[in-house]
Amino acid sequence: MSGTGERVTIKDVAARAGVSKGAVSLAFNHKPGVSEATRERIFAVARELGWAPSATARSLSSQRVDIVGLALCRPARLLGLEPFYMDFISGIESVLAERSCSLLLRLVRDLDEEIALYQEWWRGRMIAGAILVDFREDDPRVPALHRLGMPAVAVGHPRLTGTFPAVWTDDASATAEAVRYLAALGHRRIARVGGPADLGHSAIRTRAFADTVRELGLEEARQIATGFDEKEGARATRTLLLAADRPTAIVYDNDIMAVAGAGVAAEMGFTVPDDLSLLAWDDSQLCRITHPTLSAMSHDVHHFGAEVARVLFDVLNGVHTGGHQVPTPSLTPRGSTAPAPGV
Amino acid sequence: MSGTGERVTIKDVAARAGVSKGAVSLAFNHKPGVSEATRERIFAVARELGWAPSATARSLSSQRVDIVGLALCRPARLLGLEPFYMDFISGIESVLAERSCSLLLRLVRDLDEEIALYQEWWRGRMIAGAILVDFREDDPRVPALHRLGMPAVAVGHPRLTGTFPAVWTDDASATAEAVRYLAALGHRRIARVGGPADLGHSAIRTRAFADTVRELGLEEARQIATGFDEKEGARATRTLLLAADRPTAIVYDNDIMAVAGAGVAAEMGFTVPDDLSLLAWDDSQLCRITHPTLSAMSHDVHHFGAEVARVLFDVLNGVHTGGHQVPTPSLTPRGSTAPAPGV
DNA sequence: AGCCCCCTGTTAACCGGTAAAGCTGTAATT
DNA sequence: AATTACAGCTTTACCGGTTAACAGGGGGCT
Incomplete structure (x- = not known):
């Protein structure tokens, strides 16, 4: 009971197998220098003794770590709500796992805390590199982390991510x-309920939205910037629908807000999609469980995460990969979009 | 540009401050043995040089690690969908962060992989302890991990978690x-759409449900075990509603399935809550964004996670804490429950 | 003056691996 | 037979911290 406390080390394995520490190390790293017979004997002993090399010691001497870091800077309740993150993380994991690499996760309150955390992680040699998300215009992380010299991939448009390889x-x-x-x-009359204005991709969408509306000669579009959560999504929807020149279609920046918007529409007596079309973004499973199902700009977030992880590995291996563009979100029409009323 | 590569170590700081490595170590760990003046000088130099102690080296020599592990064994797509996990994780994080401890996360495919992972993590001294979730009846992790001697908290009923302190x-x-x-x-006529039958808490709920129904003299209850996702939730709901003796109320084991169930009900022409009452579980924000809002057995998952982390720290500090029961989920009536039709 | 003590710091031995350099014995080459 | 080549190990010096043991020096006390 209560574990002997004596943990077995490479020395024990070496002694038991009748070889030196060095031989055990060579064997376990599949390097030449030990015969097949010896290698097998060493593995047998290791299995018998229940030994695995200490990642700590290994990374101290080899200067390598098998951990990558991810700091998320969003209010906790939003993280729980948005399917995006877990999907994204599971995509990252799928690539990390096959290289037996682990993900170090931390939630932070603001960018300063995030920068401090990365400094701690990187200087403390806890991570080999990091994944940076949620870029803002003139993001303070770009200069700060670049100064650190920490390898990282940035999730965001290259215009925003500065010196970091972008996906x-x-x-x-x-x-x-x-x-x-x-x-x-x-x-x-199409409106848009967007994310926080200071978030880089929100700004990009806002501009593109306005440009396209103008280009197509549609009526001046109303766009509302929110905090990404369901309350703000609902409020924005209410605001839009109460206006005299209410829109006949609304585009949302994530699916949470779209679902909330659908609720508000129903509550206000509008029928989706007959009176009002709704179009979500990200397209998690959430869009498929509501009634009517939500049309969305869909986007394989899991693969996105996987691609990000792959690029990070390239960076870590010194492969100088440029920016990677992941497939553009594509339209997936479902039950929440239909011809405008009276068309 | 491109980081000098030369990372600063304790030796550099010591040299620059004109003291020995030992003194720097003492200063940084707030141990007696250095004067206030020296301590400050050391900190100043460290700041100037941008040094932080190497967590790797530190944990190699001190035999301590500031990382705890969490392996999740659920299909990736479900993880993205279910708000539970992120909420839970953010609760854990809130406690870890204040002790500057990080969370190592990994998604695994099955229990064998999970056990192997914990062995690797523990023997490799990568983690100080772990958080175990999703217990099954006669869970193979209990004996395997107990043999490992790894400190851990178990999330689940003490009957299932064996020798591990339970929350x-x-x-x-x-x-x-x-x-x-x-x-x-x-x-x-109340039915229940539950999680996988082999999951410990599903079994507990199944039994309690049947017992209570019998105790109250209600009609024999139909319970369906599913895989926790929205498709199975929808199918189960359809099955229930198509039966001749269809229920007038359905209880779901998570909110995903409840939302899916609401969709199915609408699609089949039932009005919630007039024709059919629905009651969800876990009560994430999801229950508040649907229309009508979902009544739920609500449960502060964030606090749950925090409590789990707190108990883990107790375990790590040798505080022999018994099982901790977190407040029982309590009923939060919303728009999806109403008197039975004809009452 | 002599002694002891405490405060401040140094030294050196670890922690558990990795990796380069060194050392065998045997087989191939000349 | 002598030289070389090389597979197969061993030795040893790190990696960057922590920590116990030890040293110098000033002040208080007798």
């Missing part, structure tokens, strides 16, 4: 596609 | 409360 989706094109689709259905 | 909610009482509530509304 991103073409939000501008996707936004344009969304607007064109709704316009093709006859909608002339 | 759990009283699912039996909560289930009973749910049934009593619906019975009080006049429902006589």
Whole structure:
């Protein structure tokens, strides 16, 4: 009971197998220098003794770590709510796991805390590199972390991510596609409920949205910046629908807000999609469980995460990979979009 | 540009401050043995040089690690969908962060992989302890990990978690409360859509549900075991509603399935809550964004996670804490429950 | 003056691996 | 037979901290 406390080390294995520490190390790292017979004997002993090399000691001497860091800076309750993150993380994991690498996760309150955390992690040699998300315009992390010299991938448009290799989706094109689709259905007053204005991709979408609306000669579009959560999504929807010139279609920046918007529409007596079309973003499973199901700009978040992890490995291996663009979110029409009323 | 590569170590700091490595170590660990003046000088130099102690080296020599592990064994797509996990993780984080401890996360495919992972993590001294979730009846992790001697907290009923200190909610009482509530509304045919039968807490709820139904003299209850995701939740709901003796109320084991169930009900022409009452579990924000809002057995998952982390720290500090019961989920009536039709 | 003590610091031995350099014995080459 | 080549190990010096043991020096006390 209560573990002997004496943990077995490479020395024990070496002694038991009748070889030196060095031989055990060579064997376990599949390096030449030990015969097949000896290698097998060493493995047998290791299994018998229940030994695994100490990652700590290994990384101290080899200067390598098998951990990558991810700091998320969003209010805790939002993280729980948004399917995006877990999907993204599971995508990252799928790539990390096959290289027996682990993910170090931490939630932080603000960017300063995030920068401090990365400094601690990197200087403390706890991580080999990091994944940076949620870029803002003139993000303070770009200079700070670049100064650190820490390898990292940035999730966001290259314009925002500075010196870090970027992985991103073409939000501008996707936004344009969304607007064109709704316009093709006859909608002339289209509104958008976006994320926080200081978030880089929100800004990109806002611009693309306005540009496309102008280009198609639609009526001046109303866009509302929110905090990404369901309350703000609901409020924004209410605001839009109460206006005299209420829109006949609304595009949301994530699916949480779209679902909340659908609730508000129902509550206010609008029928989706007959009176009002709704178009979500990200397209998690959430869009498929509501009634009516939500049309969305869909986007394989799991693969996105996987691609990010792959690029990070390239960076860690010194492969100088440029930016990687992941497939543009594409329209997945479902039950929440239909021709504009009276068309 | 491109980081000098030369990372600063304790030796550099010591040299620059004109003291020995030992002095720097003492200063940074706030141990007696250095004067206030020297301590400050050392800190100043460390700041100037941008040094932070190497966690790797530190844990190699001090035999301590500031990382705890969490392996999740659920299909990736479900993880993304279920708000539970992120909420739970953010609760854990809130406690870890204040002790500057990080969370090592990994998704695994099955229990064998999970056991192997913990062995690797523990023997490799990567983690100080672990958080175990999703216990099954006769869970193979109990003997395997107990043999490892790894400190851990178990999330689940003590009957299932064996030798590990447990943190759990009283699912039996909560289930009973749910049934009593619906019975009080006049429902006589109540069904339940549960999680996988081999999951420990599903089994507990199943039993409690059947017991309470019998105790109240309600009609024989139909319970369906599913895989926790929205598709199975929808299918189970369809099955229940197509039966000749369809229930007038359904209890779901998580909110995903409840939302899916609401969709199915609408699609089949039932009005919630007039024709059919629905009661969810876990009560994430998801229950508040649907229309009508979902009544739920609510449960502060964030606090649950925090409590789990706290107990883990107790274990790590040798405090022999018994099992901790977290407040029983309590009924939060919203728009999806109402008196049975004709009452 | 002599002694002891405490405060401040140094030294050196670890922690458990990795990796380069060194050392065998045997087989191949000349 | 002598030289070389090389597979197969061993030795040893790190990696960057922690920590116990030890040293110098000033002040208080007798």
